[in-house]
Amino acid sequence: MKKTGILIEMENSRVKETTLGMITLAARADADLYALVLDGVDDPACDILAQYGITKIVDLGLSSAPEIRLNPAVRAEAVTQAAQKLQLDVIFGLSSADGKDLIPRVAALLDVPLVMDCLDVDLKKNIARTSQYSGKVLADIQLSGDLLIFGIRPNAVQPVLSPAQAKKIKMASDSASLPGFALVSWDDGDRGQASLAEADIIIAGGRGLKNSDNFSLLFDCAKKMHAAVGASRVAVDEGWVPYAFQVGQTGEKVSPQVYIACGISGSIQHFAGMKTARMIIAVNKDENAAIMANCDYHVQGDLFEILTELIRQL
Ligand SMILES: Cc1cc2nc3c(=O)[nH]c(=O)nc-3n(C[C@H](O)[C@H](O)[C@H](O)COP(=O)(O)OP(=O)(O)OC[C@H]3O[C@@H](n4cnc5c(N)ncnc54)[C@H](O)[C@@H]3O)c2cc1C
Structure with a gap:
């Protein structure tokens, strides 16, 4: 054994x-x-x-x-x-x-x-x-x-x-003070939400969100669904949300129960971080976006209208 x-x-x-x-x-x-x-x-x-x-x-x-x-x-x-x-x-x-x-x-x-x-x-x-x-x-x-x-x-x-x-x-360890290595300060790095990797539900935004202010729509939804907010690399590179929100090949790898991708096209690099989600829901205005063919459910339309209605329903 x-x-x-x-x-x-x-x-x-x-x-x-x-x-x-x-x-x-x-x-x-x-x-x-x-x-x-x-x-x-x-x-x-x-x-x-x-x-x-x-x-x-x-x-x-x-x-x-x-x-x-x-x-x-x-x-x-x-x-x-x-x-x-x-x-x-x-x-x-x-x-x-x-x-x-x-x-x-x-x-x-x-x-x-x-x-x-x-x-x-x-x-x-x-x-x-x-x-x-x-x-x-x-x-x-x-x-x-x-x-x-x-x-x-x-x-x-x-x-x-x-x-x-x-x-x-x-079991006490003998490692109370290790020579040459001291922690002098720390920062809890509060992102205002639970860890992305551990969230059961993630609602993520990409270029389709257009600016950082519009991410408040995702935060409103997340609050009502007890979800965490994620982002594509474009949204992070644009400075709309911090890097800690990035999902994908060069971001966080996540396996939530539900992943809702809003205004995200579904690049290979984004999929690399979320394809093991148990259910993927895409919200996109382009029926030919890659994510529309690689999800469990999709809602085709303008994400601003759809998210506003979703918040109202929730
Ligand atoms: C080495 C390397 C590593 C990378 N790592 C990552 C990574 O870790 N994570 C990552 O995400 N990317 C990564 N990328 C970038 C990746 O290739 C894509 O560029 C990126 O994922 C695209 O982001 P996006 O889907 O937000 O933007 P876009 O591809 O521009 O897609 C935007 C989508 O929003 C939709 N849209 C626009 N307006 C609306 C609206 N009003 N309503 C509904 N839908 C709308 C559009 O139809 C479109 O499908 C990496 C690239 C490289 C080369």
Whole structure:
């Protein structure tokens, strides 16, 4: 039975939904599931982890001081030490903003193979499925080694209950202060919305929005639908919204339940970031736009009229 460590991401003391999906993916194999928790875990969170199949909850007990807790080198060292002490065979983490910072550091410290942005992982064969060449092909990458690390795309797997009994283990790390690396300041980077990669619903705008003021239509819709707002690269390059909103080959890769593309033509590079959405809805005035042939539903017409009506209906 493989010992699989899962890097747990929390938000306001709650285990993120995307983390639960990652646990479900690991639970598909015959694995012993260790939750690796860096930011403290209370009893309700422990119960949730157990409901999804975690058998050991490892509290890595980082100091609550932000300059230590948020230091990526300290976090990576704590996970590295836990992986060695627990003799893990596999580590799963999310390919989220935090995961992209943490997981490659852990792989480098341990000098072990890593695949990021996995859509699926077969732990029996150690094969990771990833999207390559702007989503034109799916590649199955087989890893070998004593310890393998996989970064899982948020929302790639829907969480499924798999109740287990979980034991809590406290494991202090020796990484409280690493010489030569200090975090001197940090910025929460509040974008006024939930993380794009983790949103269940995304409503995105492109060149068709025409200017930054018109993005308020998307924000109004998003608020009513509990959605996040995304954008094409054109909208970002024009300065209408920050880069953090960009979806696509050179932006965020997302797998929401629903992706609503407004005034976006559906270039290959945009599709590379959202083609794994479970439902794609296009709003476009051009019936020949590429996105109209590559979506589940489309509404042909002027997006300003359609979004105004949508807001009214919502
Ligand atoms: C290396 C590389 C990387 C790239 N990475 C990315 C990336 O990560 N993400 C990305 O998005 N792009 C990326 N691009 C750019 C990409 O090729 C396209 O240029 C871009 O996606 C087009 O953005 P758009 O769909 O908003 O604009 P357009 O292609 O100009 O489409 C605008 C659409 O809006 C519609 N429209 C206009 N007015 C209205 C209206 N009133 N009502 C309804 N519909 C309307 C039009 O019919 C049209 O279909 C990349 C390009 C390169 C070369």
